[in-house]
Amino acid sequence: MGITKTQGAAHTDERGKLVFFNNFSLEPVVRFYEINPSNTDVVRAWQGHLKETKWFYCCEGAFLFYLIALDNKGNLRPDLKIEQYILDSDDPVILQVPRGFASGFKALKEHAKLMVYSDVSVAASIADDFRFPETAHIVDWTI
Numbered sequence: 141m142g143i144t145k146t147q148g149a150a151h152t153d154e155r156g157k158l159v160f161f162n163n164f165s166l167e168p169v170v171r172f173y174e175i176n177p178s179n180t181d182v183v184r185a186w187q188g189h190l191k192e193t194k195w196f197y198c199c200e201g202a203f204l205f206y207l208i209a210l211d212n213k214g215n216l217r218p219d220l221k222i223e224q225y226i227l228d229s230d231d232p233v234i235l236q237v238p239r240g241f242a243s244g245f246k247a248l249k250e251h252a253k254l255m256v257y258s259d260v261s262v263a264a265s266i267a268d269d270f271r272f273p274e275t276a277h278i279v280d281w282t283i
Contacts, residue, residue, distance in 0.1 A: 142238060143207060143223060143235070143236060143237060143238065143241070144235075144236040145225075145233050145234065145235055145236070146161055146163055146164045146233065146234040146236070147163075147232070147233055148160060148161040148164075148232030148233060148234065149162075149232065150232060159199075159232045160232075161197075161232070161234060164195075164234055166257070168193070168259040169195070169257045169258065169259060170258065170259060170260060170261060171257075171258050171261065171262065172255060172256060172257045172258065173255075173256050174199075174253055174254065174255055174256070175253070175254040175256060176251075176252070176253050176254075177246065177247040177252060179247070179250065180246065180247045180248060180249065180250060180252075181246075182246060182247065183244065183245075183246045183274050183281055184244065184245055184246065185206070185243070185244025185245070185246075185272075185274045185276075185277075186208065186216065186242040186243070186244045186271065186272040186273075186274070186276055186277065187242060187243060187244075187269065187270070187271050187272075188208075188210045188214065188216075188240075188241055188242025188243065188270045188271075188272075189239055189240075189241075189265065189268045189269065189270065190210060190212070190214055190239055190240060190268055190270070191239050191260065191264070191268045192239055192258060192259060192260045192264070192265050192268050193236065193237065193238050193239050193258070193259045194236075194237045194243075194256055194257065194258050194259075195234050195235065195236050195237070195256070195257040195258075196227060196234070196235045196237065196243075196245075196254060196255070196256055196257075197227070197232075197233075197234045197235075197254070197255040197257075198227035198228060198229050198233075198252065198253070198254055198255075199229055199253050199254070199255050200229050200251065200252055200253040201228075201229055201247055201248065201249035201250070201251060201252025201253065202226060202227065202228040202229065202230075202247070202248040202249045202252060203226070203227045203228075203245050203246065203247055203248060203252060203254055204224070204225075204226055204245060204246055204248055204281065204283050205223075205224065205225040205226070205227060205235065205243060205244070205245045206222055206223065206224055206225075206243070206244045206245070206279045207222065207223040207224075207225070207237060207241045207242070207243055208220070208222050208223075208241065208242045208243075208244075208277060209240060209241055209242075210240050210241060210242055210270060214270035215270075216242055216272060216276060216277055218277045222277075222279065224279075226248070226283070227254070228248075229252075242270065242272065244274070244277075244279065246281055248283065
């Protein structure tokens with residue numbers, strides 16, 4: 141299973157705006173949460189999982205994402221291609237990060253909000269948690 145993006149769409153009329161993802165199934169999701177960074181200087185890097193898949197949706201503002209593969213012991217694999225994505229609420233996309241990847245991200249706009257969906261319980265996620273300091277792999281956070 142690789143990294144995938146599900147494109148959403150929006151409809152606006154006199155009543156307001158409706159954002160939808162008609163091609164996204166919530167079937168594997170067992171929990172979700174929202175991340176609201178305190179400011180655009182906060183970097184949340186690096187966290188990965190060997191068993192957990194996560195889906196990220198920026199519902200307000202924008203986020204810069206980097207994804208790095210993990211080896212089978214949970215170590216970063218920066219020798220492989222590092223994927224970069226920008227999630228922006230003006231272009232509704234759900235980014236699927238499959239098991240075997242570590243993510244790092246930061247808000248690009250003040251008051252940004254990120255919805256995170258997971259296919260495992262909190263306990264299973266904690267048991268499968270691989271964290272590294274931001275300096276474990278240097279990327280450009282200044283976009």
